[in-house]
Amino acid sequence: xxxxSSTVVVLCAILLLTAPDFCWSxxxxxxxxxxxxxRRIVPLMREKCLGCHGADREMIEGNLDLTSLSATLKGGDxxxxxxxxxxxxxxxxxxxxxxxxxxxxxxxxxxxxxxxEQQLSWLREWISSGASWPDDAKQAEIAEANxxxxxxxxxxxxxxxxxxxxxxTNRRYDPESLWAYQPLxxxxxxxxxxxxxxxxxxxxxxxxxxxxxxxPRADRPTLLRRATFDLIGLxxxxxxxxxxxxxxxxxxxxxxKVIDRLLASPHYGERMAQHWLDVTRYAxxxxxxxxxxxxxxxxxxxxxxxAFNEDKPYDxxxxxxxxxxxxxxxxxxxxxxxxxxxxxxxELTGMEVAKVARQRxxxxxxxxxxxxFLGHSLQCARCHDHKFDPVPxxxxxxxxxxxxxxxxxxxxxxxLPSENCEGFEERKYLEQRxxxxxxxxxxxxxxxxxxxxxxxxxxxxxPDQWNEVVNRLKNSPGEGVFNKARNEMKRQGLSEDEYPPKxxxxxxxxxxLERVSRKGVERLSWEFDRYQPYALSVxxxxxxxxxxxxxxxxxxxxxxxxxxLEETCILVGGDPxxxxxxxxxxxxxVLADQVDVQIPQTVSGRRTAFAEWITDPENPLTSRVIxxxxxxxxxxxxxxxxxxxxxxTGKRPTHPGLLDWLATALIKDGYSIKQLHRRIMLSDAxxxxxxxxxxxxxxxxxPLGTSYAVFTPRRLTxxxxxxxxxxxxxxxxxxxxxxxxxxxxxxxxxxxxRQVMGTFAAAWTPNPLPEQRNRRSIYALKLxxxxxxxxDVFNSPSPDFSCERRDASTVTPQAFSxxxxxxxxxxxxxxxxxxxxxxxxxxxxxxxxxxxxxGRDPSASETSSCLNHFDQxxxxxxxxxxxxxxxxx
Numbered sequence: 028x029x030x031x032s033s034t035v036v037v038l039c040a041i042l043l044l045t046a047p048d049f050c051w052s053x054x055x056x057x058x059x060x061x062x063x064x065x066r067r068i069v070p071l072m073r074e075k076c077l078g079c080h081g082a083d084r085e086m087i088e089g090n091l092d093l094t095s096l097s098a099t100l101k102g103g104d105x106x107x108x109x110x111x112x113x114x115x116x117x118x119x120x121x122x123x124x125x126x127x128x129x130x131x132x133x134x135x136x137x138x139x140x141x142x143x144e145q146q147l148s149w150l151r152e153w154i155s156s157g158a159s160w161p162d163d164a165k166q167a168e169i170a171e172a173n174x175x176x177x178x179x180x181x182x183x184x185x186x187x188x189x190x191x192x193x194x195x196t197n198r199r200y201d202p203e204s205l206w207a208y209q210p211l212x213x214x215x216x217x218x219x220x221x222x223x224x225x226x227x228x229x230x231x232x233x234x235x236x237x238x239x240x241x242x243p244r245a246d247r248p249t250l251l252r253r254a255t256f257d258l259i260g261l262x263x264x265x266x267x268x269x270x271x272x273x274x275x276x277x278x279x280x281x282x283x284k285v286i287d288r289l290l291a292s293p294h295y296g297e298r299m300a301q302h303w304l305d306v307t308r309y310a311x312x313x314x315x316x317x318x319x320x321x322x323x324x325x326x327x328x329x330x331x332x333x334a335f336n337e338d339k340p341y342d343x344x345x346x347x348x349x350x351x352x353x354x355x356x357x358x359x360x361x362x363x364x365x366x367x368x369x370x371x372x373x374e375l376t377g378m379e380v381a382k383v384a385r386q387r388x389x390x391x392x393x394x395x396x397x398x399x400f401l402g403h404s405l406q407c408a409r410c411h412d413h414k415f416d417p418v419p420x421x422x423x424x425x426x427x428x429x430x431x432x433x434x435x436x437x438x439x440x441x442x443l444p445s446e447n448c449e450g451f452e453e454r455k456y457l458e459q460r461x462x463x464x465x466x467x468x469x470x471x472x473x474x475x476x477x478x479x480x481x482x483x484x485x486x487x488x489x490p491d492q493w494n495e496v497v498n499r500l501k502n503s504p505g506e507g508v509f510n511k512a513r514n515e516m517k518r519q520g521l522s523e524d525e526y527p528p529k530x531x532x533x534x535x536x537x538x539x540l541e542r543v544s545r546k547g548v549e550r551l552s553w554e555f556d557r558y559q560p561y562a563l564s565v566x567x568x569x570x571x572x573x574x575x576x577x578x579x580x581x582x583x584x585x586x587x588x589x590x591x592l593e594e595t596c597i598l599v600g601g602d603p604x605x606x607x608x609x610x611x612x613x614x615x616x617v618l619a620d621q622v623d624v625q626i627p628q629t630v631s632g633r634r635t636a637f638a639e640w641i642t643d644p645e646n647p648l649t650s651r652v653i654x655x656x657x658x659x660x661x662x663x664x665x666x667x668x669x670x671x672x673x674x675x676t677g678k679r680p681t682h683p684g685l686l687d688w689l690a691t692a693l694i695k696d697g698y699s700i701k702q703l704h705r706r707i708m709l710s711d712a713x714x715x716x717x718x719x720x721x722x723x724x725x726x727x728x729x730p731l732g733t734s735y736a737v738f739t740p741r742r743l744t745x746x747x748x749x750x751x752x753x754x755x756x757x758x759x760x761x762x763x764x765x766x767x768x769x770x771x772x773x774x775x776x777x778x779x780x781r782q783v784m785g786t787f788a789a790a791w792t793p794n795p796l797p798e799q800r801n802r803r804s805i806y807a808l809k810l811x812x813x814x815x816x817x818x819d820v821f822n823s824p825s826p827d828f829s830c831e832r833r834d835a836s837t838v839t840p841q842a843f844s845x846x847x848x849x850x851x852x853x854x855x856x857x858x859x860x861x862x863x864x865x866x867x868x869x870x871x872x873x874x875x876x877x878x879x880x881x882g883r884d885p886s887a888s889e890t891s892s893c894l895n896h897f898d899q900x901x902x903x904x905x906x907x908x909x910x911x912x913x914x915x916x
Contacts, residue, residue, distance in 0.1 A: 060159035065169045066177055067149040074197075075135050075142065076120075093120070096160035112158040115151045124150060178202055188616035190412040190419040191597075200417060204675035207402065207667075208417070208617050211647050211687045227710035230685035231735050236728040242737040245716045247272050251285060252882045253738075254708060257661055258289040260298035260747045260803075261754055265878045279709065286708050290701045293763055294803075296336035299700070301746055301805050302660050303331050305833065306399055306671075307370050310826035311767055314372030314811035316784040322556030322579070323437060324563050326446065327366030328805070329764040333445060340698035341653055342642035345400055349641070350634035352438075352565060359440035359562065366563040367399075368392050369435065372811060372827055376784060377575040385570060386603040388435065393427045398829045400641050401615070402652040402673035410601035416674040417617045420597055425613030428595035429637045432567045432630045434586070437579040440562035447765035450799065454558045461551050467544040471537060472507035478532030479509065492516075493526060546786035552578040557766050567631040569593075587630065614640045615648075622646045648673065650690035655680075657703055658689070659832060661713060663741040671831035681733040713738065742835045745821035746804035749850070755879050756857035758801045767808035769793050770800045771850060773816045781812045788812070820844050869894060 072093055080087055081094035091103030099109040099120070110118035119131050124142050126133035135141065142150070153159075161169065182199030185208075190196045235241075245253070251271045255263040263271075274281040289295060309328055313319045334344050346354065349368070351361030371391035375384040390409060397405035407413050408423040442448055476497065483490035496512045505511060509527075516526040530538060556579050568586025570593050583589075597607035612626040612633045624640040626633055641649050652673065659665035666686045668678025680686045689703065696702040707713055712735040719725045719737045729736055743751065753759035771777075771793045780787035791813060794800045807815070811826055820840045824830035845851050858876075866872040873893045877885040885893070 056156060057159055060153060060156035061161050061165070062169055062173060063149065063153050063156065064159055064161065065166050066173070066181075067146075068153050069166065071142075071146055071149065075140065075146075079135075096158070099160075110154055110158055113155060115154040118154050121147075121150055121154055185417040185617055186620070187417050187419050188421045188425070188613070190421075192412070195412045195419070201675070203679065204415075205417070206679060206683060207648060207651065207673035209647060210621060210645070211650070211691050212684075213688045213691055214684050225710045226688060227685060227706065227712060230682055230688065231710075231712050233684075234682055235734045235736065239724065239728045239734055239736055240721065241711070241735075242716045242719045244278070244711070244714045245738065247278075247281075248882050249716070250282065250714055254282075254285055254289060256743065256747060257708075258286075258298060258704070259292050259294040260301065260744075260750060261294060262751050262880070263882055265882070268878075268882050282714070283705075283709065286705055290338075290704060293336055294761070296332040296334075297763070297803055297805050299335040299660075300328065300331040301744075302656070303335075304328060304805070305824055305830040306656070307367055307395070308826045308829055309370055310372075310809045310811050312810045312812060313374050314827060315374045316376060317374050318781065318783050318788065318810065318812035319374065319550065320553045320557075320810070321369075321563055322554050323559070323561050324366065324369075325557070325765070325767055325806075326363045326440075326562055327370075329446060330360060330363045330366070332764065332805075335700065338699055338701045341693070341700055342649075342698045344698075345642050345649070346635075346638040349396065349400075349638040353567070353631055353635045359443055359560075362438050362440040362562040362564045365565050368395075368430075368433065368565050369563045370826075371395060373435075375573060375576040381573055382603050386598075389427050389430055390601075392430050392433070393423065395829065396426070396641075398671040398831075400652065401648045402655070402667075402669075402671060402677075403615075403648070404672055404674070409598075413674075415676050418615065418674075421608075421610055422613065422616050424595055424597050424610045426615075426637070428610055428612040429614075429626060429633045431593040431595045431612075432569075432633065433565050434568050434570060435580055436564055436566050436582040437556055437561040438564035438566060438582050439560060440564065441560050445764075447763060449762075450766050451558045453766070454555070457551055457554055461548060464544040464547040464551070467540055468507060468548070471533075471541050471544070472509050474537065475507070475509040475527075475531055475533070479527040482527045482531050488525075542786050546783075547789070549577055550788060567633075592630070612637070618646060618648070644694050647690075650693050651686055653700075654689040654693055654703060655686060657700065658686075658707065661704075661707055662735070663739055663835075664832070669831060671829055742822075744833060745818045745823040748821060749804050749817070752851065752854040752858075753801050753803075756854045757861045758797065758854070758857055760798045760802045762802065765806065768799055768802045768806050769808050770802075770804075770815075771853075774849070776813070776816055781810070783812065817844050817848060817850060869897060 076093050080089075080091050081098075087103075089103040089105070091105075091109060092098035092101070093109065102108045102119070105119065107119055109120050115121045120134075122128040123131040123134035124147060126141060133141070182201050183205075184197065184199055185205065187196070244250070248268050248271075251263050251268055255261060255267070271281060271285055274284070276284075309324070311321055311324050313321060333339075334347075347361060347364040349365070351358075351364035355361040371388070373384070373388050373391065375381060390406065394404065394406040394409075397403040403416070403418065405418065405423055405426065407416075408418045408420050410420075412419045479493065480490060483493065493512065493516065496515050497508055500508055500511045500515065503511065509531075510529075513526060513529070517523070530541060533541065561579070566582050566586055568583070569588075569590030571583070571590040594609055595612075596609045599605040599607045611628060614622075614624070614626070614637060622640055622643045622645045624636055624643065626636040626640070640646065644650075651667075652670065655665040655667050656670050659670060665680075666682050667673060667680040671677075689706070692706060693699070693703055715735070715738040717738045717740045725732075725736055728734070732739055750759065769792060772791060777791035777793070780790045782788075804818070809826060814825075815823075820838070821844070822834045822836055824833060858879075862872050862875050862879075866875050870890060873890055874884055877883060877889070
């Protein structure tokens, strides 16, 4: 065989051997081309092309039909094929889409609809790969086979009421980010469990990293302390610890008894209410420029405490707070319950446009309902469609329309037998202050009338007309004669230089006294509501025209007689003066296929229907949100990391199956919060020790601490810390409910009058009696404009924003507050006196202190250290004369 023949043989052999690879490669390319066509080109042509080139067979532009490969290859009026497979630069449909070719007109015609760079690259790649165009059956087969993988990569469409743009309406979402909108779902293999095994622990075990061992159970004293602080916010007593430790029943039975005892305690409601009030932004004042006191806000606080103590079903609890006045308008408790809608900062001053103030209330209540009950920050959709979640602006204003007929009022509501009405004798003090203020104003009015005569004399003008007006108005009711006379002169058409000016002839001292007295009378009108049978509430009706609100609002006799019946429109850019399309009352349309409730457009009944939508068992958000909050109140963090944000920017649940199982269990248990506590607290996850025998293993296998292999201890809250000190010193007044108390706070802060619009509010005045001051912290007067520094430094949240989770910081001012603060000093003295009275020597005193404060005996080294410290203090103070305490003035 010659050289040439040999070469040919070798070449043929190579071709034969590699032929399958060439065929396989061609087949793979064809599959990719078909997949690209189904995944990218079909939706692209449907969106950009077929409206003019195939959707309507009778109206095909330029006779170019793009509904099939054969029709596209045939072309249109240009008599050129619409595309040339493998040659994108010679394909008219690609060149037209580029919009830069001289021969082919730009397509689509509208510049706003031009293809993006990404879409152009898809079109070019498809043509380059041969322009595969499978038939309809093959397209359906390809779409079904790849739907799951494609949805992960490209996202999935979500039906809603529609966005402000087509792009937003048609956008796609990562399926995993939509977990909160999915129906509750529990894996069958975990839902069916052996009754002897806690189902919570089955979920946690299923998610635990391989090779990770769980910590053992905590000892009984530790567990009791954990449970007691969790459920009542106070430490266990030595007697309670001994009872639990000495209980000879098995651990489960003994701990069940502890849980039941704590859940039955009236202090349970106080502890849970503190959590809830953090979320709802409870405060006893309005905030903003005037920070007017909300004299009867305390009734809402006590309603929440009673609701938790009574184990009111959570769905009922929600309905009452949104629509209690509609559900039972003659029930005072229902009028108090809707105080929830009034919790946000709000005021209307003469310096603000009433429409703006009204819109601020509607925005506030819309977002608050979203965060508290639905785990959604709806305000992100106020000015534009939500950037991340399937919440269009239309939904935001549809929910706002639910509250368009809701008006603010302090509504008559008789005191309930269950309400604590003690302490009302304080009203006498306020009456005395009002008499003093009013007497000051009378004397200042007389001074101005006298100064007016001097003014006329200085101006060489006759006071006859002025005197005639003054004499006529002397016995008329209302504000001072001087101001009434000025108003009358103005009404008669006189210019301002023809009658005395305001505060004529006043000295600086008189000017200040007038301002303080006038504003004082104004502010006292808010404080007096504290002792009146009124509720911080709402009613349904027309929106009244008001220039300012300087005293508590009262409900009109006929809510529909005057004012405007608001029509809710989309506000362009959130501007109340830029009205867009009108909307009807509604809810989150992303859940419309799961919960369908008709919300009426009538003046009354909107909130009731909306509350029914929120509490419908098929609404997956409501139950998930509350069980996540309860879990966080026990473990320090929720299963989903952002309790107020279940959207795509919030942290996704670490144990989604467990979250859904708890939500389902809550519904099946009749929305009992107490039963939910029992389920959680009886789990091994809750009862684990906070120390692990293999800490390095935990750090390696569970660095984020989401396996619940150990129990993560938490800091005491500011309120728990103060209340515990009062309890241990024997000073705590455990009485439930009632008007706010005023405990002692940092003196430098207390003696600084709050600056409010145009004047000063009175300085902080503690209650005169210890039993009044030393009540639980939840009952302390909470002013937005004046916070307690001790509460602040230990992370008590601001009531201006919903607090989904308290911060836990370690900062130097905390040490200063404890060691230098008068509050701690007073508690230490009282506790020392109590301990010394019940101990025979120093060692016994130290032991008793440890038992009461820490719930355990001191170690030998701790006892020795305390004795040495005590001895050093004794030597240091011996012979030193104590300094007299100076109060800064």
